[in-house]
Amino acid sequence: MIRVDGQGNGKSLIQVRGLSKTYRRGGEEIQVLQRLNLDVDKGDFVGFMGPSGSGKTTLLNLLGGLDVPTHGSITVDGDEITHMSGSKLTKWRARHVGFVFQMYNLIPVLTAYQNVELPLLLTKLSGSERRKHVETALSVVGLADRMSHYPRQLSGGQEQRVTIARAIVSDPTFLLCDEPTGDLDRKSADEIMALIEELVGKHGKTVLMVTHDPVVAARAHTTLHLEKGVLVEASKLEQGVVAGGVR
Amino acid sequence: MKFRSLIFANLFRKKIRLILTIGSFAISLVLFTFLAVVNSAFNRGIDIAGADRLVIVSRVGLMQVMPVSYGDQVRAIPGVKYVTHDHWFGGVYQDEKNFFPQFVIDAENHRKVYPEFIVPDDQWNTFVKDQQGAIAGAKTAKRFGWKVGDRIPIKNTLYGPTKTWEFNLDGIYHTEKPDGDEGQFWLQWKNFDENIPDSIKDRMKSTAGWYILKLDSPDDSVRVAKAIDTKFANSSYETKTETESAFAAGFAKQFGNIEFLILSVGSVVFFTLLLVTGNTMAISVRERTAELAVLKAIGVTDSSVLFLVLAESTMIALFGGVLGLLLAWAAIPVISAAVTGLLPPLLLSKTMLSFGLVFAVLVGIVSGLIPGIGAMRMRVVNALRRV
Numbered sequence: 001m002i003r004v005d006g007q008g009n010g011k012s013l014i015q016v017r018g019l020s021k022t023y024r025r026g027g028e029e030i031q032v033l034q035r036l037n038l039d040v041d042k043g044d045f046v047g048f049m050g051p052s053g054s055g056k057t058t059l060l061n062l063l064g065g066l067d068v069p070t071h072g073s074i075t076v077d078g079d080e081i082t083h084m085s086g087s088k089l090t091k092w093r094a095r096h097v098g099f100v101f102q103m104y105n106l107i108p109v110l111t112a113y114q115n116v117e118l119p120l121l122l123t124k125l126s127g128s129e130r131r132k133h134v135e136t137a138l139s140v141v142g143l144a145d146r147m148s149h150y151p152r153q154l155s156g157g158q159e160q161r162v163t164i165a166r167a168i169v170s171d172p173t174f175l176l177c178d179e180p181t182g183d184l185d186r187k188s189a190d191e192i193m194a195l196i197e198e199l200v201g202k203h204g205k206t207v208l209m210v211t212h213d214p215v216v217a218a219r220a221h222t223t224l225h226l227e228k229g230v231l232v233e234a235s236k237l238e239q240g241v242v243a244g245g246v247r
Numbered sequence: 248m249k250f251r252s253l254i255f256a257n258l259f260r261k262k263i264r265l266i267l268t269i270g271s272f273a274i275s276l277v278l279f280t281f282l283a284v285v286n287s288a289f290n291r292g293i294d295i296a297g298a299d300r301l302v303i304v305s306r307v308g309l310m311q312v313m314p315v316s317y318g319d320q321v322r323a324i325p326g327v328k329y330v331t332h333d334h335w336f337g338g339v340y341q342d343e344k345n346f347f348p349q350f351v352i353d354a355e356n357h358r359k360v361y362p363e364f365i366v367p368d369d370q371w372n373t374f375v376k377d378q379q380g381a382i383a384g385a386k387t388a389k390r391f392g393w394k395v396g397d398r399i400p401i402k403n404t405l406y407g408p409t410k411t412w413e414f415n416l417d418g419i420y421h422t423e424k425p426d427g428d429e430g431q432f433w434l435q436w437k438n439f440d441e442n443i444p445d446s447i448k449d450r451m452k453s454t455a456g457w458y459i460l461k462l463d464s465p466d467d468s469v470r471v472a473k474a475i476d477t478k479f480a481n482s483s484y485e486t487k488t489e490t491e492s493a494f495a496a497g498f499a500k501q502f503g504n505i506e507f508l509i510l511s512v513g514s515v516v517f518f519t520l521l522l523v524t525g526n527t528m529a530i531s532v533r534e535r536t537a538e539l540a541v542l543k544a545i546g547v548t549d550s551s552v553l554f555l556v557l558a559e560s561t562m563i564a565l566f567g568g569v570l571g572l573l574l575a576w577a578a579i580p581v582i583s584a585a586v587t588g589l590l591p592p593l594l595l596s597k598t599m600l601s602f603g604l605v606f607a608v609l610v611g612i613v614s615g616l617i618p619g620i621g622a623m624r625m626r627v628v629n630a631l632r633r634v
Contacts, residue, residue: 090548114253122545
């Protein structure tokens with residue numbers, strides 16, 4: 001169950017408490033996130049919506065350990081990441097987070113196989129074990145026959161599939177998707193969303209996704225709106241509010 | 248190295264830029280190596296100088312002669328083991344361009360003082376008995392196609408009117424070390440002394456250009472040098488005695504401060520290489536900001552990012568370095584042949600090749616440091632925001 005009131009039972013996969021983020025631009029302080037609370041259980045699929053500058057990507061960066069909050073804490077699977085050192089956070093990301101970016105961000109000079117293999121190069125897996133994992137991940141995203149293709153030889157949708165394969169290949173604790181369909185046409189976007197739904201439904205992945213697109217957001221189990229740095233409402237209210245939680 | 252494929256893929260990402268950078272690097276390194284080889288050629292005498300040898304020259308200058316009778320007086324000084332003397336002959340073979348160093352030697356003692364020049368005993372014995380005899384270095388003999396038994400005409404313009412001297416090539420010498428000087432030509436002092444042109448006889452008869460002496464121990468060098476110069480002080484032929492290496496260094500300095508020149512040009516080359524490679528790496532890293540950010544996002548550590556950049560810059564430098572050294576290796580013998588007589592033999596030794604490679608790697612590492620540290624310190628969030 002997803003909660004935004006900070007009243008979770010402490011067993012959630014991701015627990016966010018009193019999270020604030022303030023940027024200083026010139027002499028001005030800009031508060032992007034204000035005392036956010038969030039509880040996400042394993043296997044949840046959360047969509048974050050909101051206007052530009054509402055803090056969606058900042059929240060995703062904080063959850064992914066790419067940025068540090070001004071106040072508050074983030075605990076993932078029992079590890080509080082907010083006070084980790086830079087190097088520890090890097091190792092934590094390698095183990096726990098799979099990133100899917102809007103612009104795919106594949107390495108253009110590496111094949112699909114080599115791109116997907118990158119996170120595994122940070123592990124102690126042997127070459128044959130890595131190959132097994134990469135082939136599995138590419139099969140899951142339906143690109144087993146495109147392993148030796150370079151990104152320029154793939155369509156946008158296929159590139160995003162490779163990005164998803166790269167994100168899941170090391171079996172991370174959760175996936176962070178920043179506008180995963182933002183650069184795709186509707187058909188490709190539907191296919192990518194179907195794939196993400198499959199990862200959640202069939203493979204039990206936990207997914208947190210930022211999107212501008214209400215159609216895409218509707219595919220998530222729950223949609224949370226960020227307005228001026230505050231989580232203000234849930235999209236699937238028709239499914240009912242349960243004790244401050246949303247389902 | 249698990250990131251090998253990534254390093255190589257990045258390296259060949261912009262092939263034209265890579266080729267141009269490697270080309271610039273290689274050409275600069277050829278220049279640098281050539282300068283180093285010239286410097287080494289001028290200093291070779293210093294490097295191979297015996298620690299237990301002293302050289303006596305006239306205090307007035309190298310071109311002034313001394314009486315040959317000094318030899319016996321010097322030999323009598325305690326600590327002196329052997330004494331020999333040389334003269335500069337200064338002729339040419341057939342043509343002005345066929346210049347090579349010729350020395351009038353004291354056949355009796357030369358071999359004792361210079362054991363590093365190896366002449367077969369039978370050839371040496373023939374030479375000693377043959378007043379018109381000569382010994383050539385293997386390189387000079389090869390250059391002119393001489394063989395033992397040939398009659399060699401050498402035209403001399405240094406002593407009086409032009410005169411062609413003819414010598415019997417009795418032997419060919421080699422050196423112990425592969426980079427030793429095998430370019431000399433020796434003729435007998437007795438022959439020279441008896442055939443000095445009349446016009447300079449009163450000045451040159453029974454003289455030596457310089458003396459070389461071998462000591463019982465290198466520890467005696469200061470004492471013996473002082474004793475010799477004191478002995479001949481206030482005479483008509485005052486002397487200046489110094490170690491062979493100091494003499495060779497002084498001789499090299501006659502051509503100007505080669506070392507300073509080479510150091511200056513070498514420094515310019517070094518900084519040019521740094522700028523060329525550094526600029527390439529800076530552009531390359533800037534172009535890949537998003538990719539590096541993604542690598543960091545998925546868990547590649549800051550130090551690994553630095554390593555990736557340094558590995559790339561070092562590979563560029565290494566490719567450029569190897570190509571440059573190969574070009575130098577091919578070109579230097581050709582240049583050496585073309586400037587024979589004008590410059591000492593130019594030799595690219597294994598030490599210089601190794602130094603060249605180390606130099607290339609050093610340039611690679613240093614040039615990659617600034618962009619590498621920039622990439623290392625780059626904040627993932629900021630880098631991704633720029634995409």
